Amino acid sequence: MKILAIDPGSTSTKIGVLHEGRTLKANLEHPRAEIDRFVRVGDQFAFRLECIDRYLESQGLSEVAFDAVVGRGGLLRPVEGGVYLVNDALAHDLSVGVSGEHAANLGGILARSVAQRTGAPAFVVDPPVLDELWPVARVSGLSGIERRSMFHALNQKAAARDVAQELGRPYQEINLIVVHMGGGITAGAHCKGRVVDVNNGLNGDGPLAPERTGGLPVVGVLELLERGVYTIPELKALIARKGGIYSYLGTVDLREVENRMAGGDAEARLIFDALVYQIAKEVGGLAAALDGAVDGIVLTGGLAHSKELVAALSAKVGFIAPLFLRPGEFELEALIGGALRVLTRLEEPRVYPGREA
């Protein structure tokens, strides 16, 4: 099987190629200055496609007729987990950003564009809007505002399935709390194979993160608006891209925070401790949501490489359940795995319902 996987992030496009039994991986980095010249995420399409084509050419893969091209799913309408064929409705919803703007919206669109060259199918897998929330987890506290499932579904599901395998038990029979800790942080309660509660990773919910605020005191936010300190678009950018650790310390790099702590920087120490504290509170809350029946806590994402963070979290939440480390992310593997399951007929692709749903 020959499969191309495309995983666009805010400042990189990760590529995976399954070809002749080997998997090649590459991280094409895009300097912020280059990305920031585009107003909307969709405007980056031609630029990213060119980067992908240049990479394929550099690897002598330009002429490969892929059996499928698979992209990271974006902010679609809420859907069940699985592998989705990129049909017109799905491509349309990604291009208009039906549930918001995010680099991942380009995944399915780029995949479709490359696939169309050879008539291959294009897929997306476990998009961030994968929605398996319990009804009780949707209630926000204000009638008219519903909590939404928007999280690192692809990586959380991949890490959870991997840990289930390590435990020697079906994913559908165990309860895990999975914490994806990257530029944004989401913690999900995986109850017998379904993510029944999770913080919204993009809209100001959950723990603070390197580049995101997490949950904020609402009245404080309203007062910033009232006093004209920020406009609504500026506040949205702060919540999703320039909040969290960045807003306190001017960096999104936890390694730099740790170096500063080692040099005696008290502010860096306070923010690091707050990061640990807020993640631990999120995990504790999800443990209660699962009635304490937790088989494991899974730490994944780039921050899980940090020995100091892992040790601090272990000290705070280790009483709940054993910790399992899956540092980094497994999105390319999960994308290729999803496409393979469909191509080998182990799984039927799902049809994205679009507007009628």
Ligand SMILES: Nc1ncnc2c1ncn2[C@@H]1O[C@H](COP(=O)(O)OP(=O)(O)O)[C@@H](O)[C@H]1O
């Ligand atoms: N060895 C490490 N020790 C501490 N932090 C690390 C390490 N490796 C990566 N990180 C941190 O992980 C974060 C990036 O995580 P990542 O999952 O790559 O984010 P994203 O994919 O959301 O951009 C950064 O804050 C980075 O500093």
Ligand SMILES: CCCC(=O)OP(=O)(O)O
């Ligand atoms: C929470 C939705 C997906 C997401 O935020 O991904 P990134 O952290 O990679 O931007």
